[in-house]
Amino acid sequence: MEVFAAIRRDARVEGMSIRALARKHQVGRATVRRALACAEPPARKTPVRASPRLDPFKAAIDDMLRADLDAPRKQRHTARRIHVRLIEEHAATDVSYSTVRDYVRIRRAQIDLEAGRRVEVMVPQEHAPGAEAEVDFGELFVILAGVKTKVFLFTFRLSYSGKAVHRIYATQGQEAFLEGHIAAFQEIGGIPTRHIRYDNLTSTVTRVVNAHGRERVENDRWVLFRSHFGFDPFYCQPGIAGAHEKGGVEGDVGRFRRQHLVPMPVVDSLDELNEKVRAWDTSDDKRRISSRIRTVGEDFATEQTHLAPLPVEGFDPGLMLHPMVDRSAMITVRMARYSVPARFIHRRVRVSLRVSEVVVFDGRTQIARHPRVVTRGGQSVSLDHYLEVLKGKPGALPGSTVLAQARESGVFTPAHEAFWANARRRLGDAAGTRELIDVLLLHRSMTADEVEAGLLAAVSVGAVSADVVAVEARLQAVRDAAAGSGSERHLVAQASGVEQRDADQRVDKRRKVVSLTERLLLDPEAVIAGLPPDNRPLPSMEKYQQLLGRRTGTDNQPSPNESGAPR
Template identity: 70%
Template sequence: MGSRVELFAQIRRDARVEGASIRELARRHQVARKTVRKALSSPVPPERKTPVRSSPRLDPYKPTIDAMLVEDTTAPRKQRHTARRILARLIEEHGADELSYSTVRDYVRVRRAQIDVEAGRRVEVFVPQEHAPGAEAEVDFGEVWIVLDGVKTKCHMFIFRLSHSGKAIHRIYPTQAQEAFLEGHVEAFNEIGGVPVKHIRYDNLTSAVRAVVFGQGRNRLENDRWVLFRSFYGFDAFYCQPGLAGAHEKCGVEGEVGWFRRNRLTPMPVARSLDELNDWIRSREVQDDQRRIDGRIRTIGQDFAAERPFLAPLPADEFDPGLVLNPRVDRSSMITVRMVKYSVPARFIGRRVRVSLRASEVVVFDGRAVAARHQRIIAKGGQSVQLDHYLEVLKTKPGALPGSTALARARESGAFTSAHDAFWSASRRVNGDAAGTRELIDVLLLHRSMEAEDIEAGITAALGVGAVSADVVAVEGRRHASSIPAGGSRPDRHRGAHAEAKVQRVVSLTQRRLMDPAAVIAGLPPDKRPLPAISAYDELLAKRTEHSAGTASKENIS
């Protein structure tokens, strides 16, 4: 069409500017004079007529084929005629051996669509909708690939999108099981600071729906835990029609899945953990607040600010989205959850513990108190071991520490630092292997009540004065903690004054006596007192001996 429009424009220009005749214009542009007359009469080229191809062999059977297709409009979906079945019936019932499959197929493809429209089956009008502020939201999952700790890994992205403002929350989980489904809701509700007052739209996700009740509209058989969750937060669920028929009913969140994946997760993001990746996604969501959707005048953030007051308030308590399990602790102080082993404190060996399996972490409870917390492991057969869970056992078996899996994992994670290694080496050199290792374990036990930064500072200070004692580390660690203001890091305004001030350090005299004289602790004044004399005590002993002898002689005389 574009080239014909240009041709007509050139013909009309030559006729207008040069006054060329129809014959001359036809010769110049190499077209028929009939085409020149059409160009001069109208600048819009006429549409080309598509010739109607005749099919003389098929014509006698078209009414029969139409009848089969009309019958299909009321037949079950899986028992409708295919083009191959129609051809087979025409051959069997009408002797149409001369027909080819391609001829029947082409006719059925066009005619079936026309008959469906005539029957009202394919005519579906989408009526634009207005979503009241704070009333509705949509939820969906989307697959994403990430490079997790150096390994290309398939994960699942949970998306929660408010229908009015378009404000969306995205979280990456290793699974789309119910614990991820519920945890995503909790994250979204906390992030937006409320709950939609009308309903949230869903597909027929197995995390929420046990079965689709066909023939009863949008009724669904829901999971008991999902019903409890909805009741806790006080919202209703709106279930879309199954399959493609319901795709348009939550097109906002489905479009959000594709947009975020293309614009924020391409190329594949690289992260050491899912927590790190989700923290990065939160920063991208803040940027998305400045985006405008479909040419709207206001940004997502501006619309959300106006929508937020209309949301229902959050409950006072928080729902635990985890799946509750009760595994038994084995002799290695480990529990098995979904084919992955996690360590727990050794005091639970042989007991069953309550575990909350969440999308991103595994939490072990002792009554209401948290006994252990692990990042959830994705790979089956993996394990997560924490050194702290074995300290009481290692106190009685210090020789098991150097080759333990718990120590290796602590080194890999950075929890066991070079400062710990330096203290351990110094302690074994002074106290021996067993006693020195026990002293290190006492230092590791301090992590339960003190910050790691303070303990590391305490170790550095203790080693600086030659004291390899957990008590010295504790005192110096608390001194370091008290020097930092409650609001943040150590102030730098009087750095020089702190450097010049003489700070008294805790010194272990026992360690000083055991050290080589050439390695006397710097800053400790020399001991110039004379050595103690015992001559006076010897005189007392002599007098006591004389007194005892005189008493004995008197007794003999009597």
């Protein structure tokens, strides 16, 4: 292009001849004449490279490609496999792999056309605001609590704006599928009005009626879910043939994974990871898709007003199960075991299996809640579920699984340990453990902080009674209520501080609580820490003995006096 322009300029400005132009620009005269005749140079001719070494084997390659027309998609010849077969079956040792690869790339498409196979042509589509969305799952690995773990990325993408909502779950079961939808609907503040595009997931589709049509037999719970939220599904063609029908979300899964999840995130829990995912989704609102003028967030602001409103009633995304409680007060859900209150042994309960937790109901009453155990054979037990049983069998507590898990989770604190040690030393193992169980029962009506404050107060004065812990816990509740109400008092009262001082004085007068019954457990002359000495004289029964000495006979008939007359 530059040579043609220079030739035409010299001819126009300098008036040079064809011979002079050819000599100056070092080109042939024919090239000079073409430049003077047309400003655009002719297209370069692509040389056709001959492959004489491959010519004897082209028929064999064509036969292999024609055989692929009826073969399963995942068992068709690759160029490398064809090259290996040519060497093994036809002794084509002089033919390189690159030569075979270039021929197969062109010839395979030609054979498909000769066989009458349909060539897919993508037709550009327009999406109305708030009308459509796409959903898909993707796989990835994270370092979860120090262990490389396979997890699943749920992606919900609005077709108009490209606004996407992502969540990461330990499973891609129906409970995760439904919970991801609820999180997405709440995040965007509405529901698409036309349809949402899906693969033929088992969470939604029970059976594909027609592989080339859209008729499906849907899962009953999925039908209930979409009926509750009021949207219609659009099912893509099965397999790779339908991947392009929701190409937006397919590409977004890969983009999000490459941009935010490389290298593998290192987290302690999936809740921590999902907090990061929410922040990444917010930052992605500032990006532009392809050559669009506006950002994703700006397009979403327009689209959000076209979404259908959310329903007023909530929906439980958990999978409903009805296991039987065994004699250990445990139920088995997805190869993991969970405890329930012991009074439900040999009864059937209702379980809502959710992504991160398991909630157990008796009718409409919630009786237990556990974090979901994803390890096969794992278990989650609560000490509170066995307190009534342990009160009758106190010897079973020290070596129990429930106590070990309570210590590991921090529910059984050092304050509990100190109180239990004192109680067993002073009352004996059985009686001391029963006092501890009475303390643990206080957690059902008081907060953990209040009970722990009561335990610390009881340990500080050497008390080993659950009643002392209960009194001190109530005093802590009074102090918390007084402190909490301080910000709501009138400013004048806050400035004077009279009410606060009065409350503090009342609490201080009752702060130290001692158990009077503990004198019977030790030497009467021993001084218990914090217990004031008792200097009162012992009670005397002498006057009562005098009265009894004057009584004779029975209570129904008075005794006679010395003269025989009744007194």
